[in-house]
Amino acid sequence: MRVAMFGYQTWGHRTLRALLDSEHEVVLVVTHPKSEHAYEKIWSDSVADLAEANGVPVLLRNRPDDEELRQRLKDANPDIIVANNWRTWLPPEIFNAPKHGTLNVHDSLLPAYAGFSPLIWALINGEKEVGVTAHMMDEDLDAGDIVLQRAIPVGPTDTTTDLFHKTVDMIGPITVDALGLIASGKAELVAQDRGKASFFHKRSIEDSLIDWTWPAEDIERLVRAQSDPYPNAFTYYKGERIRVIKSSVSKACYGGTPGRIFIREGDGVVIVAGADARTGRNRGLVIERVRTEDDTEYAATDFFKAMGGYLKSA
Numbered sequence: 001m002r003v004a005m006f007g008y009q010t011w012g013h014r015t016l017r018a019l020l021d022s023e024h025e026v027v028l029v030v031t032h033p034k035s036e037h038a039y040e041k042i043w044s045d046s047v048a049d050l051a052e053a054n055g056v057p058v059l060l061r062n063r064p065d066d067e068e069l070r071q072r073l074k075d076a077n078p079d080i081i082v083a084n085n086w087r088t089w090l091p092p093e094i095f096n097a098p099k100h101g102t103l104n105v106h107d108s109l110l111p112a113y114a115g116f117s118p119l120i121w122a123l124i125n126g127e128k129e130v131g132v133t134a135h136m137m138d139e140d141l142d143a144g145d146i147v148l149q150r151a152i153p154v155g156p157t158d159t160t161t162d163l164f165h166k167t168v169d170m171i172g173p174i175t176v177d178a179l180g181l182i183a184s185g186k187a188e189l190v191a192q193d194r195g196k197a198s199f200f201h202k203r204s205i206e207d208s209l210i211d212w213t214w215p216a217e218d219i220e221r222l223v224r225a226q227s228d229p230y231p232n233a234f235t236y237y238k239g240e241r242i243r244v245i246k247s248s249v250s251k252a253c254y255g256g257t258p259g260r261i262f263i264r265e266g267d268g269v270v271i272v273a274g275a276d277a278r279t280g281r282n283r284g285l286v287i288e289r290v291r292t293e294d295d296t297e298y299a300a301t302d303f304f305k306a307m308g309g310y311l312k313s314a
Contacts (some may be wrong), residue, residue, distance in 0.1 A: 001100070001183050004028040005047075006064070010168060011085035014047035015105060017171030019052055019082065024179060025251040028076040030069065034308035039117070039203060040087075042229050043164065063088045073097060079183065082175060083137065095137045100182055102137040104144065105175055107167050107192045109151055112133060114142035120266055121200045122154070123225040124218070127139045129153050130163055132170045134178035136189065139299040141232040143197065145189035147178040153257035159227035209313060210235040216249045216285040224245045232291065235259075245297060246289040255280025259310045269300045271311055 003024045007015050008031050029051040035041065057076070059069055070093065080100035083090065095102035108118035112202050117217045117245050122130050129148050138144040152166050190228035208226045210219055210233050219233070223232040226233040227228035232243035250270050254262055260272040274282035286299040 001025070001079040001179065002027045002077060003179070004073060004076055004081045004098070005032070005051075006030045006081060006083040006086040006090065006102075007047050008032045008085045008087055009040065009047075010043035010045040011105075011107065012047040012172060013050055013085040014168055014171040015082060015175055016047055016050050018175050020056075021172075022051075022179070024177045026051075026054075026056050027078055028059070028072060029056050030061055030064060030086075032062060033060050037203060043168075062088055064094050070094070079139075080150060080179070082179070084171065086176070088278070089141070090137065092139060096223040102212050103175075103178055103182065104135055104137045104142070104146065104285065105171060105178075106133050106135070106142050107131075107171075108142075109133060109149060110142055110146065111192040113198060113200060115200040117200060119167065120160050120203060120225045120230070123158070123160055124221050126217075126221060127154060130167060132167055132174050135192070143192055143194070145191050147181060147187050147189060148174050150174055157224070158264055159224045160230060161227045205231050208233050210244065210311070211313065212271065212273055212311060213275040214273065216283045219273055219285045220247050220249050236314060237311055239307070241293055242303075243287075243291040244287055245291050246287075248286045248288065250284040250286050252283075253281055254284040255282070257310070259312055261304055261307055261309050261311065263307060264301060266297070267301070269304045269307075 001024050001157040003019055003026050005016050005026055031047040048058050052256050078098045080098045083102055084105040109131045113122055119130055129151045133146055133149045135146045136144040150170055208231050223233045234241050234243045250265050254270055254272050256272045256277055258272055258277050262270045262272050265286050268286035270284040270286055273285045290300055291297045
């Protein structure tokens with residue numbers, strides 16, 4: 001089939017690479033200009049560079065809403081559009097233009113975790129598996145009928161970085177397999193259960209701020225979800241912002257006020273956590289490694305030289 005590709009960053013790059021290596025012909029690529037957004041500078045393989053290196057026409061757009069793009073798409077005459085990590089809404093006159101419509105590839109198990117940063121949100125929420133979904137695009141974001149969906153388990157120590165590498169390797173195969181089903185007329189589309197849908201916003205630096213009223217188990221997942229190279233989970237100590245690089249859940253239960261720097265346990269320092277920490281029934285968060293604003297990393301037992309005091313939200 002003749003394919004036009006809309007995509008960005010490493011997700012779009014993997015999609016385009018798979019298309020170029022397939023039996024299909026890539027006739028046009030549309031991608032976003034480079035961004036200085038903290039999350040868009042991560043996993044930023046250039047779709048434009050890959051397209052140009054392979055002689056594929058490229059358009060750079062923040063939004064696909066101009067007449068030149070519509071005309072270029074019409075002239076390219078694709079049988080289908082494939083989209084992955086396109087960051088703004090595609091209007092119906094774009095996604096419905098090819099005879100087979102638009103196949104969108106999204107890194108979650110839809111209908112859950114539609115929208116942005118699905119791996120981070122899923123890890124924070126303790127999901128047991130994540131995955132990739134290839135679905136047909138319609139007027140609602142990430143809501144169209146599913147062509148293929150594949151899942152992988154989330155391990156007890158997995159970080160978002162681990163999950164990224166596992167799911168990004170799934171993009172090429174699921175894209176090519178879904179196109180094969182569509183081209184052969186064998187695709188069996190499955191409607192999404194909208195009663196099970198959830199939609200998440202883009203993450204910002206503020207979303208990494210630790211709330212010590214959360215249970216320790218949830219904070220520990222937040223730390224893993226904000227693993228390098230993502231903006232790390234952070235808190236404030238004596239007015240200085242510190243990033244929590246490694247943590248675990250305490251073996252013992254600790255009572256008191258959330259955020260209290262309490263006691264050493266194992267290789268770290270226990271911080272009291274949970275809205276009901278006063279009951280003494282909660283596990284604490286064992287901070288094992290921290291990083292200061294000058295990018296110096298410390299073992300928590302070296303950084304917190306004395307017990308007492310509080311970690312705060314500002």
